[in-house]
Amino acid sequence: MADLNIDLAGIKSPNPFWLASAPPTNSGYQVQRAFEAGWGGVVWKTLGDPIINVSSRFAAVSFNGQRVAGFNNIELITDRPLEVNLKEIYETKKRFPNHAIIASLMVEPKQEKWHEIVKKVEAVGVDGLELNFGCPHGMAERGMGSASGQVPELVEKQTYWAKEAAKTPVIVKLTPNITDITVTAEAAVRGGADAISMINTINSLAGVDLDTWNTIPHVGGKGAHGGYCGPAVKPIALNMVAECARNPRINVPISGIGGISNWKDAVEFMLMGATGVQICTAAMHHGFRIVEDMIEGLNNYLDEKGIPDLSGIIGKSVSKYSDWGNLDLNYQVVARINTETCINCNKCHIACEDTSHQCIDMLKDGDGNAYLKVREEDCVGCNLCSIVCPVDGAIDMVEVPSGHAPMTWNQRQSALGVLEKPKADVAK
Amino acid sequence: MTAVETKRISLKDISLNFEEVEKGLTNREALEESSRCLYCYDAPCIKACPTGIDIPGFIKRIASGNLFGSAKTIMSSNPVGASCSRVCPTEELCEGACVLNHSTKPIMIGNLQRYATDWAIENNRLLFNKTVSNGKKAAVVGSGPAGLSAARELALCGYDVTIYEAAAHAGGLNTYGIVSFRLPQRISFWEVNQVKSLGVEIKTNTKVGADISAAELLSKYDAVVLAAGMASVPNLGIEGEDLEGVYDAIEFVKNTKTKPLTDEFKGKKVAVIGAGNTAIDGATCSVRLGASNVKILYRRTIDEMTAYDFEYEFAKQDGVEFRWLTAPKRIIGKDGKVSGIECVQMELGPEGEDGRKRPVPIEGSEFILEVDAVIKAIGQKRHKGLIEEFGLEEVGGVVVVNSETYQTSNEKVFSCGDIIFGKGFGEAMVVTAAQQGKLAAHAIHRELSKKTASI
Numbered sequence: 001m002a003d004l005n006i007d008l009a010g011i012k013s014p015n016p017f018w019l020a021s022a023p024p025t026n027s028g029y030q031v032q033r034a035f036e037a038g039w040g041g042v043v044w045k046t047l048g049d050p051i052i053n054v055s056s057r058f059a060a061v062s063f064n065g066q067r068v069a070g071f072n073n074i075e076l077i078t079d080r081p082l083e084v085n086l087k088e089i090y091e092t093k094k095r096f097p098n099h100a101i102i103a104s105l106m107v108e109p110k111q112e113k114w115h116e117i118v119k120k121v122e123a124v125g126v127d128g129l130e131l132n133f134g135c136p137h138g139m140a141e142r143g144m145g146s147a148s149g150q151v152p153e154l155v156e157k158q159t160y161w162a163k164e165a166a167k168t169p170v171i172v173k174l175t176p177n178i179t180d181i182t183v184t185a186e187a188a189v190r191g192g193a194d195a196i197s198m199i200n201t202i203n204s205l206a207g208v209d210l211d212t213w214n215t216i217p218h219v220g221g222k223g224a225h226g227g228y229c230g231p232a233v234k235p236i237a238l239n240m241v242a243e244c245a246r247n248p249r250i251n252v253p254i255s256g257i258g259g260i261s262n263w264k265d266a267v268e269f270m271l272m273g274a275t276g277v278q279i280c281t282a283a284m285h286h287g288f289r290i291v292e293d294m295i296e297g298l299n300n301y302l303d304e305k306g307i308p309d310l311s312g313i314i315g316k317s318v319s320k321y322s323d324w325g326n327l328d329l330n331y332q333v334v335a336r337i338n339t340e341t342c343i344n345c346n347k348c349h350i351a352c353e354d355t356s357h358q359c360i361d362m363l364k365d366g367d368g369n370a371y372l373k374v375r376e377e378d379c380v381g382c383n384l385c386s387i388v389c390p391v392d393g394a395i396d397m398v399e400v401p402s403g404h405a406p407m408t409w410n411q412r413q414s415a416l417g418v419l420e421k422p423k424a425d426v427a428k
Numbered sequence: 429m430t431a432v433e434t435k436r437i438s439l440k441d442i443s444l445n446f447e448e449v450e451k452g453l454t455n456r457e458a459l460e461e462s463s464r465c466l467y468c469y470d471a472p473c474i475k476a477c478p479t480g481i482d483i484p485g486f487i488k489r490i491a492s493g494n495l496f497g498s499a500k501t502i503m504s505s506n507p508v509g510a511s512c513s514r515v516c517p518t519e520e521l522c523e524g525a526c527v528l529n530h531s532t533k534p535i536m537i538g539n540l541q542r543y544a545t546d547w548a549i550e551n552n553r554l555l556f557n558k559t560v561s562n563g564k565k566a567a568v569v570g571s572g573p574a575g576l577s578a579a580r581e582l583a584l585c586g587y588d589v590t591i592y593e594a595a596a597h598a599g600g601l602n603t604y605g606i607v608s609f610r611l612p613q614r615i616s617f618w619e620v621n622q623v624k625s626l627g628v629e630i631k632t633n634t635k636v637g638a639d640i641s642a643a644e645l646l647s648k649y650d651a652v653v654l655a656a657g658m659a660s661v662p663n664l665g666i667e668g669e670d671l672e673g674v675y676d677a678i679e680f681v682k683n684t685k686t687k688p689l690t691d692e693f694k695g696k697k698v699a700v701i702g703a704g705n706t707a708i709d710g711a712t713c714s715v716r717l718g719a720s721n722v723k724i725l726y727r728r729t730i731d732e733m734t735a736y737d738f739e740y741e742f743a744k745q746d747g748v749e750f751r752w753l754t755a756p757k758r759i760i761g762k763d764g765k766v767s768g769i770e771c772v773q774m775e776l777g778p779e780g781e782d783g784r785k786r787p788v789p790i791e792g793s794e795f796i797l798e799v800d801a802v803i804k805a806i807g808q809k810r811h812k813g814l815i816e817e818f819g820l821e822e823v824g825g826v827v828v829v830n831s832e833t834y835q836t837s838n839e840k841v842f843s844c845g846d847i848i849f850g851k852g853f854g855e856a857m858v859v860t861a862a863q864q865g866k867l868a869a870h871a872i873h874r875e876l877s878k879k880t881a882s883i
Contacts, residue, residue: 064463064491065456343527350469362470390466391531 002302003309004295006040008275009169009194009253011128013100015040016266016310017294020257020278021104021130021173023075024288028088032095037288038295041100043197043278044089046077046132047121048106048144053079059206059217061232070232071281072206074217074224076138077106082120090124101125102171105162106132106144109154114161128168131159131193133184134175134200136227146200149175152187159191169194171255174240176202176233181240185250196244197255197278199237201227230281234259238272242321245273262290263297270310271317329412330404333381333397335360335374341394344370348385348395356384376400437716437746442689445716446608449742450514453536458543462491465535468527473537476525478863479506483522487540499548500555502541507580507866508573508619510545511602512859513538514611517736521859549618554625562586564876567649569636569814572600573858574845575655576623577865582653583626585873591628592645594635600657601846602858604682607709609716613685642817646840651872654818654827654836654843655865658808664701668759669804673766677702677710677805684713694718696800699769700748701725701756703733707805708740711748714803722748723797727755727774727787753787757794759802768798811847826850833871834864842868 004015018041019025019034026045034042053075061070078085093101103121107113118129133149140147148154155172162170172188174181176199185196203225207216215223237258244250256274260266261282269277282290307313337348337360349372352360359378363371374385386395407415438444453461465487473483482501489498502509518524518538526534548555566582568575571593579589597603602616624630636642636656645652661676663669677700683690698714700707703726714722724743726733729752733740744750753774760768773793776785810825821828821837827848829835834842844864849856 065459343530344468344472345466345527346469346471347466 002299002307004040004299004302006276006310008255009128009171011041011100011102011169011171011195012098013040013276014098015295016270016276016298017291018042018100018102018255018276018278019283019288020280021046021102021132022280022284023073024280024283026078027080028092031088031092031101034283034288034291035092035096035099038291039099039288041102041127041276043102043104043130044085044126046104046106046135047082047085047117048077048139050079050081051076051138054219056217056219057226059226061206061230068230068281068285070204070206070228071230071284072204072217072226072228073201074137074219074226077104077132077135082117086120086124089121089126093125100127102128102130104130104132104173106135106139108142108144109148109158111161111164114158115165118162118165122167126168128171128194129162129166130171130173130197131162132173132200133158133188134173134198136175136177136201136203137225146175146177149173149184149200150178152184155184156187156191159188159193163192171195171197173200173257174198175200176236176240176258180243182243182247182250185244185247189250189252193252195253195255195275196250197257198240198244199233199258201229202233202236204228229259230285231259231261234261234265238268241269241274242272242318245315245318246321263294263301266294266298267301267313270314272321273315273318275310275314323410325410325413326408328406328408330402330406332400332402333383334376334379334400335381335383335385336376336396336398337372337374337385338394338396339371341391342372343391343394344372345390346372347388347390348372351384351388356380356382360385437718439694439718442691442717446684446689448514448612449609450539452546453539453543458490458540461536462487462540464528465491466527472525472527473522473535476521477505478521478857478859479509479512479866480863481505481509481522481541483537483541486544487535487537490540490544495544495547496553496555498544499553502544503548503555503622506859506862507577507623508602508616508858508862509541510549510615510619511573511606511611512862513541513545514615515602515606516857516859517738519738520736545615549615555622556580556584556626558625558627559584559586561588564588564650565590565648566651566653566872567592567645568653568655569645570600570654570656570845570847571595571598571620571630571632572655572657572845572861573602574657574847574861574865574868575600575653576619577862578653578655578842578844578869579628579865580623580626581866581869582872583623583628585869587650587873589628590649591630592634592636592640593630593632596633598630598632604685605678605706605709607681607713608685609712637814637817642814642819646818646838650840650876652818652841653865653868653872654814654820654841654847655845655861655868656811656814657846658849659811660809661706661804662807662809664756664804664806666756666758668761668766671759671761671766672764673801674759675710675801675803677706677803678808680803681706681709681713684717689717691718693801695720697721697723697798698801698803699723699725699756699797699799700803700805702805702807703728703735703750704805704807705735705739706808707803708735708743708748710803710805711743712746714801715746715748719801722746723799724748724750725754725756725769725771726750726752728785729753729776732784755787755789756802760796766800766802768796769802770794770796808846815847824850832867833875834868835871835875839875842872844868 021043057075060068063069103126135145139145172193253275256269257278349360359375389395486498486501522537523534565588568591598620599616700711757770774787777788780786827843845861
């Protein structure tokens with residue numbers, strides 16, 4: 001039985017699975033149900049001046065009949081009075097003292113506003129604070145959420161203000177709606193953040209109805225951009241976590257968020273540098289009980305690998321993530337088709353023929369049976385055939401010797417520089 | 429209605445028993461199933477379909493919600509594609525060839541085809557537009573799958589097409605010969621209307637050889653397609669065949685599709701002679717008309733039976749009994765009505781000319797079964813008279829054709845469908861008939877275009 005406890009910048013929780021600040025953490029009732037179900041922590045739905053929400057607010061993107069491949073919302077922060085939320089936080093914390101409750105906060109970019117709310121929530125016993133600099137809709141139009149989060153100076157300044165008053169750890173939640181997330185992450189660190197969390201939702205329009213021509217979702221025939229999340233955003237979130245994790249100037253723990261639907265996703269985020277993860281869409285899709293499999297799956301994974309606790313995986317893949325210029329140009333793989341396993345759907349052939357390097361031939365054997373073969377000398381090892389292949393084990397990507405010593409682009413350029421220099425000398 | 433309910437035979441309301449047994453896919457099911465299709469390149473399912481429907485293409489169109497395009501893809505390759513989605517032995521054809529047989533489960537191609545064509549039927553869509561006339565005329569004798577298919581293709585090529593149909597309605601086998609609970613008449617009628625909408629004239633109740641002569645057709649039209657199918661079931665050649673209660677299986681099925689359903693079979697015992705698909709139809713119709721016991725008597729064994737496996741399974745589900753190696757010797761009557769059938773037990777002897785083991789009676793093994801009705805389903809007769817009327821070369825009642833062009837000994841006459849179906853040539857399937865009709869039409873067009881070009 002592996003130890004699943006985490007300590008994220010001083011915030012302790014019995015497992016790394018937190019519910020992200022969102023509709024599932026809107027009330028004491030929900031959070032208590034979540035803790036009963038096994039969640040290790042919650043980030044309470046963003047507190048601030050209660051707002052008025054619209055109807056409807058959610059939309060799902062489906063793919064090939066798969067519901068909720070992506071998810072989109074135009075809901076805002078809490079619509080309940082601060083006093084009610086604080087009372088419920090207090091009661092919940094009393095009932096579940098060992099679970100983490102983090103208050104998500106959003107106020108106007110004013111020092112006194114931050115001081116005021118930080119003091120109020122810490123008074124009811126939260127374990128930490130998460131500054132919401134990410135919400136892309138509604139609040140942003142009032143200068144809050146991602147409107148603040150897109151301006152590094154504002155991130156730094158507001159983090160600083162929050163830290164001035166805070167006694168508990170401060171996590172800064174970042175928006176992905178920005179060119180380079182490390183810039184705002186660094187700003188948060190300069191402001192004194194104890195940790196960062198990412199990503200908040202991505203600006204999105206879930207769809208357009210082909211019959212009514214309304215946006216999806218729409219509010220009485222009008223739509224606005226919402227925040228995108230769910231399985232579809234995972235690669236984007238993972239990249240942002242990785243970029244921050246490998247940046248030496250961002251030396252604070254990361255809480256990973258974005259499309260995490262199961263324990264495997266969580267392990268990926270943790271390998272790539274997240275100390276813990278936050279989950280929302282998967283819980284909205286299936287209910288709180290999904291955490292059972294997350295905990296069990298993670299535990300079994302660690303046990304099978306003989307890893308006693310999560311420190312054995314956190315950040316272990318960060319050093320493998322680098323820049324294109326550091327990749328070995330002489331590393332070579334080629335596709336090899338296992339004719340025993342191949343079912344002859346020919347998807348690899350047509351993918352290669354139409355859109356890659358035309359190196360998979362459709363042939364017939366002596367008995368007239370069709371089979372496929374890769375001309376390895378022409379294969380660039382792009383992976384497309386193995387990606388489109390519907391059968392496990394039918395196409396292997398096999399490493400082949402290139403006959404050259406490893407060399408990266410950066411090495412090549414500096415070597416060329418050395419070679420070219422004498423030339424210049426000769427010219428003199 | 430749930431699947432369990434549909435399986436139960438109602439004795440109160442027989443008409444319920446003749447409603448389509450298999451329910452169509454729901455929208456959700458169709459979406460999920462169509463999303464499962466791999467969209468193979470050079471797909472084996474296409475090759476396994478006698479009409480070469482672009483199956484991955486029509487399935488992809490279902491997945492994307494392009495149902496008009498899907499139905500059109502199906503029907504352009506197969507003018508009776510809606511019927512075929514219900515009656516094709518898909519596990520032997522498209523679904524049998526599906527590459528997913530090797531990894532998971534084959535795609536339900538038949539059901540998806542039905543889903544797309546049902547959409548077109550329910551939404552009353554015309555899938556094809558009338559073409560500009562090319563000034564040539566073609567006659568088609570018979571409006572079954574082969575004739576309809578030929579007429580449709582000819583019409584699309586610009587021919588003025590007239591179909592001559594002896595029956596009251598067009599559609600042939602699909603209209604009259606396939607049990608309603610598998611293929612309701614409205615499906616066949618929709619396919620007929622798709623062809624009609626291209627300007628094809630269908631003269632029903634018009635028998636070639638009686639109402640119009642072959643010579644007249646040959647003189648009035650540039651080409652003739654002979655697609656008259658098969659005739660009635662031959663006699664058993666035993667005593668008692670003219671008793672009341674002896675039926676021709678073809679007629680028997682036809683009656684369930686064209687006349688008010690009779691309740692005279694309720695509680696009766698029925699013997700069906702033969703074990704082909706028509707025999708199964710006769711047997712299952714009897715069950716659904718309320719018969720208390722239905723036996724199929726076959727003089728060979730299950731291994732020689734020509735009925736499809738799924739038909740056999742279906743009959744067993746309906747409670748039909750199978751008596752192998754059993755041949756009828758005479759039908760026994762009482763007051764002019766069937767009261768029993770005397771059978772003899774058979775055993776398989778050496779192989780006959782057709783390569784099948786010949787059944788031989790076991791002497792002294794005669795026994796009598798008490799029955800109230802006997803349904804004959806031992807094959808079908810040929811339209812010999814019609815073939816003679818056209819003066820075509822034939823072998824054993826089967827018109828001789830060029831296997832690629834379907835041209836007969838008369839260069840103006842092309843023939844397709846069951847009328848050219850013989851041992852060792854083609855298969856007696858709706859889908860092959862449709863393909864032959866298409867190919868015959870294309871051959872005519874090639875031939876006549878050549879002639880025009882040479883003038």
